[in-house]
Amino acid sequence: MSRIxxxxxxxxxxxxxxxxxxxxxxxxxVGTIAAALPxxxxxxxxxxxxxxxxxDPIADGPVIAAAxxxxxxxxxxxxxxxxxxxxxxxxxxxxxxxxxxxxxxVWRLGPDACFRQLADAGFDGVILxxxxxxxxxxxxxxxxxxxxxxxxxxxxxxxxxxxxxxARACTGFVYVLxxxxxxxxxxxxxxxxxxxxxxxxxxxxxxxxxCGFGIGTPEQVRQVVRDGGADAAIVGSALVKRMxxxxxxxxSPAAAAGAFCRELGAGLA
Amino acid sequence: xxxxATATPQHPVSAxxxxxxxxxxxxxxxxxxxxxxxxxxxxxxxxxxxNDPSFWGELEGLMRTFVGRPTPLYLASRLTGAARQRAxxxxxxxxxxxxxxxxxxxxxxxxxxxxxxxxxxxxxxxxIIAETGAGQHGVASATAAAHFGLxxxxxxxxxxxxxxxxxxxxxxxxxxxxxxxGAGSRTLxxxxxxxxxxxxxxxxxxxxxxxxxxxxxxxxxxxxxxQSVIGRECRAQCLQTLGRxxxxxxxxxxxxxxxxxxxxxxxDDAGVALVGVExxxxxxxAGQHAAPLSxxxxxxxxxxxxxxxxxxxxxxxxxxxxxxxxxxxxVGPEHSYWKDAGRVAYTAATDAQAxxxxxxxxxxxxxxxxxxxxxxxxxxxxxxxxxxxxRHVVVNLSGxxxxxxxxxxxxxxxK
Numbered sequence: 267m268s269r270i271x272x273x274x275x276x277x278x279x280x281x282x283x284x285x286x287x288x289x290x291x292x293x294x295x296v297g298t299i300a301a302a303l304p305x306x307x308x309x310x311x312x313x314x315x316x317x318x319x320x321x322d323p324i325a326d327g328p329v330i331a332a333a334x335x336x337x338x339x340x341x342x343x344x345x346x347x348x349x350x351x352x353x354x355x356x357x358x359x360x361x362x363x364x365x366x367x368x369x370x371x372v373w374r375l376g377p378d379a380c381f382r383q384l385a386d387a388g389f390d391g392v393i394l395x396x397x398x399x400x401x402x403x404x405x406x407x408x409x410x411x412x413x414x415x416x417x418x419x420x421x422x423x424x425x426x427x428x429x430x431x432x433a434r435a436c437t438g439f440v441y442v443l444x445x446x447x448x449x450x451x452x453x454x455x456x457x458x459x460x461x462x463x464x465x466x467x468x469x470x471x472x473x474x475x476x477c478g479f480g481i482g483t484p485e486q487v488r489q490v491v492r493d494g495g496a497d498a499a500i501v502g503s504a505l506v507k508r509m510x511x512x513x514x515x516x517x518s519p520a521a522a523a524g525a526f527c528r529e530l531g532a533g534l535a
Numbered sequence: 536x537x538x539x540a541t542a543t544p545q546h547p548v549s550a551x552x553x554x555x556x557x558x559x560x561x562x563x564x565x566x567x568x569x570x571x572x573x574x575x576x577x578x579x580x581x582x583x584x585x586n587d588p589s590f591w592g593e594l595e596g597l598m599r600t601f602v603g604r605p606t607p608l609y610l611a612s613r614l615t616g617a618a619r620q621r622a623x624x625x626x627x628x629x630x631x632x633x634x635x636x637x638x639x640x641x642x643x644x645x646x647x648x649x650x651x652x653x654x655x656x657x658x659x660x661x662x663i664i665a666e667t668g669a670g671q672h673g674v675a676s677a678t679a680a681a682h683f684g685l686x687x688x689x690x691x692x693x694x695x696x697x698x699x700x701x702x703x704x705x706x707x708x709x710x711x712x713x714x715x716x717g718a719g720s721r722t723l724x725x726x727x728x729x730x731x732x733x734x735x736x737x738x739x740x741x742x743x744x745x746x747x748x749x750x751x752x753x754x755x756x757x758x759x760x761x762q763s764v765i766g767r768e769c770r771a772q773c774l775q776t777l778g779r780x781x782x783x784x785x786x787x788x789x790x791x792x793x794x795x796x797x798x799x800x801x802x803d804d805a806g807v808a809l810v811g812v813e814x815x816x817x818x819x820x821a822g823q824h825a826a827p828l829s830x831x832x833x834x835x836x837x838x839x840x841x842x843x844x845x846x847x848x849x850x851x852x853x854x855x856x857x858x859x860x861x862x863x864x865x866v867g868p869e870h871s872y873w874k875d876a877g878r879v880a881y882t883a884a885t886d887a888q889a890x891x892x893x894x895x896x897x898x899x900x901x902x903x904x905x906x907x908x909x910x911x912x913x914x915x916x917x918x919x920x921x922x923x924x925x926r927h928v929v930v931n932l933s934g935x936x937x938x939x940x941x942x943x944x945x946x947x948x949x950k
Contacts, residue, residue: 320849344848369565374848448732
């Protein structure tokens, strides 16, 4: 059983929900992620998503897009992100770790080689944010061969039939978008709609459901996992912003990530 | 990547894409799930109008009365003379211009925006968005929006806003909002990113009019079909004027919409050589040009698999061209298919060659071409010099150069 599966199995058995922080590889500087992973583990995160910086991330809002551009400019590569995960694993990190990576990068590196490199470094799965279920066959096979789970996204515009197809194409967990549009904090998370989506998805899949996009406060975490009924809440832009701000203020971005994650954890209770 | 096609009478080169949007191995649809429903809606709407005479009748009426089609096929006698002087020894093919620069708004882009605006109305959407490089697609989108009473936001890189000021003013006069994009390379690629981000959050009431034969299925097919009016007219005009098909058709290729439009009706005519001209910029080095078919490799950008300029990790490379409309690291998937099938020959013209052709056409014919089209003019003159005098080369003069005069002053040093 993959680490992602056992993490969610244990959480479900204990009646608990998961916090899934998203960090941007190589941001605010190369080396930050290796330091942040143990902090996030201590702060109660279950699974961490690491974004592999891409020059043209069309699903990302200004915070994550700017972080990715900065990371690439400072020399971050898929290989350097993998090296940071390898370092964290060597230091005993037992978090679930998944890579959020554009198909543009995977295609160029070659799905087999890319996924093997990620798995060897200690990644447990991949999220492919710009791959449709229709196109996903060979990519899923390559990920499964490397021992990685594959997560695709379900959008608010996705029909129930399509959502079932997408869920069938996923392993590990399904990524459920709380809203249309791009990543980034928002004022309102529409709990009613999320609850409705989660209920619909429960009828077509037993996989854990992780909700993301626009979640940045403990209250929003609570709305997603308690009121909405999702298994996990994903927090990205808000966390990336805090890590960037910490670095600019001369403080530790890894410690800032841990502190914010602890704060968000209040929403799980 | 293996060559993707061998044409046979049963499988002509033109018989693409398939239902999944594949041109041979290229194309497809690599997009965030949020856009899938909108692409599906567009595909269904396009399927519905494809055999609907009322749709095409309305579009053809607009083409005639609003755009000024058909555009002329014009024998550029003095340009031909200049080519013959260079060639010497009685050589030098006739050079004909397909005058898309005479289409309303000054470029071929209007062929696509009016077609897609009609689709927008049929989908019941009230707003369009567009990306633009040189501003020609932005102006054509703003024009279509004004004509049909749609709201229109145009995304444009900050570098392009600077070098194409005239078109920025035109878009504003037409009632569009111009959104300046300061991210990344501040050119066409980044404007496309921002337009896609807008669409992710606005799909329910907004249609994204992509300006070239790029992007996820069905865009490359739809844009090609709307632009194919150029090649259909040109083919008929050649048969009428020359009594036969031309020997070669030359067009510039950025994303590749004017080239796809003029090439497509000729791709099954084996005797017609097709030549696409990319932006060779300042040279062959990385970041010095915008010529993915000449110097790139297959990869995924903006929703489809095609030749692209990327580094070895898949990060999009920096590109350069004097022409804002060609300053793009990708190209339409059908061009990649034609390249690997051996149907179209792709070459590149440098900034200097394009600027020279820009001035040559102005002085020999009294026609100031767009800097984009000037790349094709350069290649047409070069090709003509290699051919006998009884041959015929058609160049797609995709746009006029009024928008480029400030940039030309800067680059050529005119006072």
